[in-house]
Structures are given as C-alpha cells and as structure tokens.
Amino acid sequence: MHFEFNIEGGNFSKAGTASSQLKKILKQLNVDPKVIKRVVVALYEAEVNVVAHAYTGQIFIDIDTNKIEIKLVDEGPGIPNIELAMQQGYSTASPAVREMGFGAGMGLPNIKNNTDELHVASEVGKGTTVKMAIFLIS
Amino acid sequence: MGNTNFHHALKIREDLCIGCSHCMNVCPTEAIRVKNGKSVLFGDRCVDCGECFRVCPVSAIIIDHDDFNNIFDYKYRVALVPAVFTGQFPVDISLRQIFSVLIDIGFTHVYEVENGVEILLEAINETSTPQPEKKPLISSFCPAIVRLIQVKFPALVDNILLLKPPLDISALHIRKEMEEKGIPAEETGIFYVTPCAAKIAAIKDPVGEAASAITGVINMDILFNRVYRQVKQKNNHTCALPSGSKLSNVAMCWSLTNGEAPHVKGRSLAIDEIKNVIEFLERLENDEFSDIDFLELRACDESCAGGVLTISNRFLAAERLRNHVENFQPNPELQYPDSLRSIYQNSEYLQENISIEKVYPRSILKLDDNMAEAMKKMERVNRIMQLLPMVDCGICGAPSCQALAQDIVQGLGNIKHCIFIQKILEQKGELNLEDSVKIMQDIWGYGKTNKYRDLKGI
Ligand SMILES: Nc1ncnc2c1ncn2[C@@H]1O[C@H](COP(=O)(O)OP(=O)(O)OP(=O)(O)O)[C@@H](O)[C@H]1O
Ligand SMILES: [Mg+2]
Numbered sequence: 001m002h003f004e005f006n007i008e009g010g011n012f013s014k015a016g017t018a019s020s021q022l023k024k025i026l027k028q029l030n031v032d033p034k035v036i037k038r039v040v041v042a043l044y045e046a047e048v049n050v051v052a053h054a055y056t057g058q059i060f061i062d063i064d065t066n067k068i069e070i071k072l073v074d075e076g077p078g079i080p081n082i083e084l085a086m087q088q089g090y091s092t093a094s095p096a097v098r099e100m101g102f103g104a105g106m107g108l109p110n111i112k113n114n115t116d117e118l119h120v121a122s123e124v125g126k127g128t129t130v131k132m133a134i135f136l137i138s
Numbered sequence: 139m140g141n142t143n144f145h146h147a148l149k150i151r152e153d154l155c156i157g158c159s160h161c162m163n164v165c166p167t168e169a170i171r172v173k174n175g176k177s178v179l180f181g182d183r184c185v186d187c188g189e190c191f192r193v194c195p196v197s198a199i200i201i202d203h204d205d206f207n208n209i210f211d212y213k214y215r216v217a218l219v220p221a222v223f224t225g226q227f228p229v230d231i232s233l234r235q236i237f238s239v240l241i242d243i244g245f246t247h248v249y250e251v252e253n254g255v256e257i258l259l260e261a262i263n264e265t266s267t268p269q270p271e272k273k274p275l276i277s278s279f280c281p282a283i284v285r286l287i288q289v290k291f292p293a294l295v296d297n298i299l300l301l302k303p304p305l306d307i308s309a310l311h312i313r314k315e316m317e318e319k320g321i322p323a324e325e326t327g328i329f330y331v332t333p334c335a336a337k338i339a340a341i342k343d344p345v346g347e348a349a350s351a352i353t354g355v356i357n358m359d360i361l362f363n364r365v366y367r368q369v370k371q372k373n374n375h376t377c378a379l380p381s382g383s384k385l386s387n388v389a390m391c392w393s394l395t396n397g398e399a400p401h402v403k404g405r406s407l408a409i410d411e412i413k414n415v416i417e418f419l420e421r422l423e424n425d426e427f428s429d430i431d432f433l434e435l436r437a438c439d440e441s442c443a444g445g446v447l448t449i450s451n452r453f454l455a456a457e458r459l460r461n462h463v464e465n466f467q468p469n470p471e472l473q474y475p476d477s478l479r480s481i482y483q484n485s486e487y488l489q490e491n492i493s494i495e496k497v498y499p500r501s502i503l504k505l506d507d508n509m510a511e512a513m514k515k516m517e518r519v520n521r522i523m524q525l526l527p528m529v530d531c532g533i534c535g536a537p538s539c540q541a542l543a544q545d546i547v548q549g550l551g552n553i554k555h556c557i558f559i560q561k562i563l564e565q566k567g568e569l570n571l572e573d574s575v576k577i578m579q580d581i582w583g584y585g586k587t588n589k590y591r592d593l594k595g596i
Contacts (some may be wrong), residue, residue, distance in 0.1 A: 019424050029512040030504035043427045056169055065509050089261035136509070 001025075001064075007050045007057040009076065012100055015051040018059050019044040029063070031136065036083070038114040039134050045107040046130050048084065050074045052097050067116075069133045078124040089124055098123065145343030146184050147202045147335040148191060148353075150177050154198035156512060157583055161190035161199060162537050164352045166412050167502065171545070172535040176585015179473045183502045185285035186336040187412050187437045199340040201447065204354035206364070209244055212327030217245040218305070218352065219331050221252050221390050225455035225461075226362050231369055233462070239368045247312075252332070253481045255389035257488050261301050263403050267431075272407075274422075274430040275399055277408035277428030281340035282437035283415060285495065286346070291419050292499030297433075300346065300494050304392060305330065305337070307481075307488055309351035314487055315478045324428045327353040331361050335447025336437065342517035346494035370574040382482075386556050394456050397434070398410055404431030411439040505547065519543045533557045555581060 003025070007019035014122040019040045026036045043059070052075025060087035063067045079085045086108050093103025112118050150161075157175040167182035170190060176188075177198075191199045215242045224233050237248045265275070276297045278284055287294050297519055302310075309328050316326045330337055332355050341350045389399045399408035407430055409418050415435045421427065434518040443459070444452035445514035481488070483588040505519070506512035521542075534555035536542040545551030554569065554577055563569035579587040 001517065014425060015422055016421070020420065023423060024503075025516070027292070027501065028505045028516055030501070030507055031509065033295075033499060037293050037423070037425070040423065044424050044426065063513070064515070094338040115433050 001058075001062070001063040002064055003009075003063075005059040005061075005063040007059065007074070009051060009073075009074075011049075012051055012102075016044055017050045017136040018061075020045055020062060022091055025063070025081055031068075034116070035068075035134060035136060037061075038078050042111045042132055042134070045111050046070070046072050046132070048102060049107050049130075050076070052093060053077065057127075066133045066137055070131070071128045073127065075127045078126055079120070079122040080124050082111075082120050082122060100120055142175050144181055144184075145339050146179070146181060147186055147342070148178055148179070148184065148188065149200050149202055150199055151494060152176050154263070154421035155194055156196055156198070157586065159532055159535075160193040160195065162535075164189045165537065166416060167286070168537050169233050170537070170563060171550075172532075172581055174580060174585060175332055176286070183289060183501070185282050185289060185437075186334075187275050187282040187286070187342050188335045189412065191335065191446045201338065201357055203332070203338060203357040204329070206360065208354055209327055209329055210358075211357075212353070214247065214321060214327065214528055215245045216247040216249055216317060216326065216328045217331060217356075218249050218312070218328055219348040220252055220305070220442065221250065221385065221450065222333050222445065223331050223362070224457055225443060225458045226358065226448060226450045227366065227369075227458075230460055231297050235369060236365060243328075243364060243368060244386070247478060249308060249312055249478060250385055251305050252302035252392050253387040254302075254311065254488075255392045256386065257307050257485055258301060258304055258492070259388070259483060260400055260485075261489060261492050262299065262432075265301070267404075272296055273317045274427075274433050276433045276435060278306050278346075278494065279303045279398060279434065280336065280436045281345070281394075282334070282336035282412065282442075284345055284434045285336070285339075285511040286412065286437070287419070288497060288500050289502045290416070291422055292418060292501045292503075295497045295499045298386055298497050300496065301492050302347075302494055304389075306351065307345070310488060311481045312478060312492060313351050314484050319445060326560040329354045329356050331356050331358050333358045333442050334438065335446060344494075344499050347584070357527060358445070362449050370397065374464065375400050387420070387491055390459055390462055394459060395434075395436060395441045397441065399432065399511045401432040402432040405429055406432035406434065408434040408436075410441050412437045422516055510594075513545045518547045522546055522553065525553065525559070529559045531557070533581075552577075 008014055023036060023040045024044055026039060050072060053076035057072055057074030060071045084090055088109045089105040091103045091105035097103045111132060115132040116135045119131040124129040155176045157172050157177060159172050161177050162170040162172055166187060166189060167183045167185055169180045171178050191201065210334040212578050225521055227236060242249045247304040274297060276299060278299050278301060284298060289297060310330055328351065330341065330352050338355045341355055343353045388401055395410045399406040409415050440452040440456055443455040449453060504512060505515040525541060526543060529540050530538040534542045536545055536551060539544050542551050542556065546553055560569060560577065564571065564574055575587065
C-alpha cells in the first residue's frame, strides 16, 4: 500500500500529522504495537527535522506484509556533514527552535535506533532525502 | 466485531429506546449504531464511559446494578462508600448523619473507599522508576480509561500502573478484618456505592484480576434518594452513630481531578474528560512528550464528582469534599461496636496483595487479525470512503462516513444506507422508491420514517 503526505517547513503545529496518520493505518492493519511505536517515533523525528531545518518536503510510505518503507524528500539547506549530524547531541537548531523543545541533537540518532535500515543522502543548498525501513518479520 | 464477551454495565432498553441517535453521536469509541429504530451497542468497543447515558433523552440507557435488597442475603453488610457520595448532599447534612442513615436502612458497617489511598500512595512512590519505554506510568484508578487504553491505545497498555485502586484495597481490608473476627467469607457482603458504570463493569469483570473482593454494586443515585428521604423524614438519633470520616485531606480528594497527580513523585499531570484524555493519548503514543512520570487520567469532567450516576452539580460536590478538609478533625475513638480497625493494621498484607496482573490490549481498530487481509480491507475502506460524502450526517445509522465504510467491509453495513448514494441511485433508476423507503425504515424504524406521510394523511 502506498501513501503520500506533504510537510510544510516551519509549521511546528502540523509536525506529527503524517506520523499520526500512519499510526492509525498501522493499528488498522493489526501491526504489533511495539513495531508501530518504533515506526511512529522514527517518522515523527524525521518530520520534525523537515519542519525545523528545511523549507518543504514530501513523505512516501510503502507498506507490505514484510516491511514498512518510508522516504522523506525535502527542499532545504541540506546537511554538509551527515556523519556529524548523525552523532548524538549534534544540532544546528536555532535558539527559537530550541525554545520549542527541539534541537537536542537526538532526532537522527533516535531514527537510527528505531529503524532496521536508514539511509540519509543530502546535497547542500538543494535538500535532503531520508530513507528508512522497518521489517515486520524478524 | 464479534467478540462481545466483556461485561458491560451499560444496557440499552429496546422497549424505551426511540432511536434518536444522540448516544451514537457522542460515543468516543464509535460503539453504537442505529438499526430498526433502536440503538445497538457493539460490546467489544464499549468502554462503559457512560457518555451515552448522559445524553439519552428518554432514559433508555440503564446501568445494571444489584437490587438493594440483595444486601440482606448477607449477615454482615458493608457499605463501601466513596467520598463523592457524601459530596452529593447539601453541606448542612453531616457525614455522620449520612453514615448513620446507612446503618439505619440496613447496612451493618460503613467503610470509606478512600481509606485505601495511603496504602496505595506508599506503593506508588515505592514503585521503582520504570524503564524509559514504560514512562509515563498511567494510573489504574479510572476503569473506563483502562478499557479505553486496551481498545484504542494498545501500545500503551504496558504503561498502566499495575496496582489496585483504593476501592479494591479497601475491599481487601474489609475481607481481611471480617476474617480476623472469625466471620465466614460467605456471610460478608461488600456493596460499593458507585458514581459510574465503568466501576461496575470493572467489578463484574475485572481487568488484571481473577475476581473482585466486592460482592455487589449499588448505584449512587438510587442510594442517595433512599438516604436523603430518610434524612428529611426523621432525625436520626435512634441509631448508633458511626464515627465521622477519618480520611486525610489527600484521601478525601483522591477521586477528584488532581487528586492523585500532585502526590506522586516526579512530574505528573492530571487530565479529565474522556475526549481530552483521547487527545492526549494520541500524542503520547507518538512519543511527543518526554519527562512525564505519571498520568492521572479520568473519563469524567471533574473526575468522579462528574460520574454519570451523581446527582449534585459536579462543581459543588467537589467543593464539598475540598471544604470538608478544613473542618477535618481526626476522631480515633470507635463509636459503634462493629467498627473495623484502621487499615494500617493490615498494611503488610495489603502491600503484598496490591499488584494486579498485566493488562492486555484488545484492539478494536484492526480490520483483520491477518495483516494481508487487513490491507485488502483497508483498500476497500478507502475506495468506499471516496464514494461517500464525508459529512458524517449519521443518517446511515453509523456515526461517521468512515464508520459506515468499515461496517460495509466487515459485512455489517451497506453502501445503499447512505442517503446521498440513495438519491443518485434513485435518479439513475437503479433503486426504486419503495426499496429506498424500506432502507430508511430498516435503519430508523417505521414511525420516524413514515411520520410525515401518516400525519399529513398523504
Ligand atoms: N532535513 C534536514 N535538512 C537540513 N538539515 C538537517 C535535516 N535533518 C537534520 N539536519 C541537521 O542535522 C542536525 C542533527 O539533526 P537531529 O535531528 O539529530 O537533531 P536536531 O533536529 O537538531 O534536534 P532534535 O531532533 O533533538 O530536536 C540538525 O541540527 C541539522 O543541522
Ligand atoms: Mg531533529
């Protein structure tokens, strides 16, 4: 099954819309609650990253009985050093974003911990693509 | 939606129901449909919150309870009374007056539910900090909330605090006390005076416990009427006055909103009213909040003071309990011979027996147990939703277009139940007018469907 969502950069009140929708879908599909939690947490962090760091983005979700694949494609500043960005505690978040409770530098590491596959690709000045997968049968 | 073997205290009386659909529209778990002019309850979806009971204009929704005279099947008859019961009475009627009338009308003992609070509080604050994934702990106090989590938030069942609420702790204490006095268990009947339906369901069909120590349940409104009449009709100087409340400040207000949260260590939050709770749990499930240690969640606005079986205005009832605190004077001496000892006499025993077992999810959201099947069904639901008007008018007898689409896929509904689709089918000659009226009649009953014609005589 395929689903798509849009993300609006800068709009924190809408961040989490896609992860909430996906959660509803996975509950209806009788996916193990523990797996749902991992998926939702990972997607939520990735959504917030687009809202916080990029201008606009799109989410593509594919679900089959073996795995859940999620791709987020954004237009934004891109990530100059992905290895660094993946490190816990690394953040370039502005003071304004930090005031909203984001910017601890935990997002990408959290995505990594909750997914079975994670691939981040980025072009500075253009945008970032985050691909993740969670397997349903271990 | 086959699984209906859960006990529900809420029942719809078919003979009284007028099929007005008010209940269907307020049910937070979409557990009600209208068929043949009557409301029908899906037992596996109902969490006994009682929202339907509140809105029914003809009192067709009833709350199953035990007959008052059942108490006389027991030699020892304990009224297990929550603080909100006393909150129902005008302030000039004292607690001791209320209790003495309870003795007068047939109980042998009166015991306040909230006596169990301090024992519980001790256990909560001794509970080791849970692993991060089990944070925050969610209070097991409100049985409607526990059931809500089971059916709608299966990922959160492990967050439920596995400790008995004060009600069960007090009941256990009473059992133990009677046993110490050498009274055979079958001679003691413990009757809880309930402000809501959920507590009844929890007693008749406990979650995480094999059986309840409570014998029966008496609805608060019924007992209030009985006691209040008695208070009004005569002054009660003839019977032994049981001692007044010895509850602490904290215990007295435990069942009110913010009764638990401020007393639990760490960062805790109190949320009341089921819609607010649902909104919060949706976001909690996304892990959007960190650093919350404890959640007090209650299905009713103003918590138990707003229970569906209460009589007094919920704000006034809460005020009475809060004010009682001010004139609280501990009165340790026993006033009548049968009094039970302090709950602390059994604190070790109670602490040993305070745990409940793991709570299991019973999701109502899944379209099928098998994921591949569920995916097929979801595709069908989505296709049907595209055809529906998405106005959630409820004319089809389901609370929303989505609910109708799901019912259709589960074999419980028909797309022709949608009035918008009927119109088009009629226009295209694919549905004749007789059949169209018949469909309406099957949903709303003869009376409502044919009212206009029959009254106008056309
Ligand atoms: N979609 C993106 N576009 C541009 N930069 C990004 C994007 N996602 C992450 N980054 C960069 O990577 C850094 C680390 O991201 P990460 O999600 O780990 O932390 P954060 O977003 O700063 O804080 P937190 O997620 O804890 O609120 C960010 O500060 C940002 O510089
Ligand atoms: Mg982030």
